[in-house]
Amino acid sequence: MLLLEFSCSGVLAFGAFGEDVRARLGASEAQLQLIASAGLVGITLSALPGAVYDRRGATATTAAGAGLLLAGYGLSFATLARRWPWPLFLLGWFLVGHAGSWLYTTALVSNVANFAPELRGYVAGACTAFFGLSIATL
Numbered sequence: 368m369l370l371l372e373f374s375c376s377g378v379l380a381f382g383a384f385g386e387d388v389r390a391r392l393g394a395s396e397a398q399l400q401l402i403a404s405a406g407l408v409g410i411t412l413s414a415l416p417g418a419v420y421d422r423r424g425a426t427a428t429t430a431a432g433a434g435l436l437l438a439g440y441g442l443s444f445a446t447l448a449r450r451w452p453w454p455l456f457l458l459g460w461f462l463v464g465h466a467g468s469w470l471y472t473t474a475l476v477s478n479v480a481n482f483a484p485e486l487r488g489y490v491a492g493a494c495t496a497f498f499g500l501s502i503a504t505l
Contacts, residue, residue, distance in 0.1 A: 409464025
């Protein structure tokens with residue numbers, strides 16, 4: 368489950384390579400900030416992943432998150448490789464961020480559900496800390 372949290376924090380690393388994206392796509396600074404914001408908006412939209420987890424379980428939520436992650440990184444890569452217009456990269460980066468909310472929901476809720484009620488706060492804290500620290504490994 369912690370591997371899921373590791374995979375969903377890539378959107379937080381945009382500051383490390385954003386200038387390269389801007390140069391590759393010929394985007395302005397405002398457009399670059401819009402792309403970065405799209406990824407962050409995507410990761411905060413977690414109502415739908417929570418509802419899917421409640422109705423379909425961890426497997427369906429993880430599969431949806433993996434599909435979104437693949438589509439988002441695929442579109443982002445294709446946009447950079449073929450120098451397509453920057454709005455396509457924005458869409459791809461939003462999908463990467465939104466995939467993160469699906470994967471984070473799965474990891475957090477599954478881990479919390481597997482522990483006794485008196486330990487759930489520690490488990491939630493550990494999961495959240497790993498999510499926050501996983502950006503350091505990228």
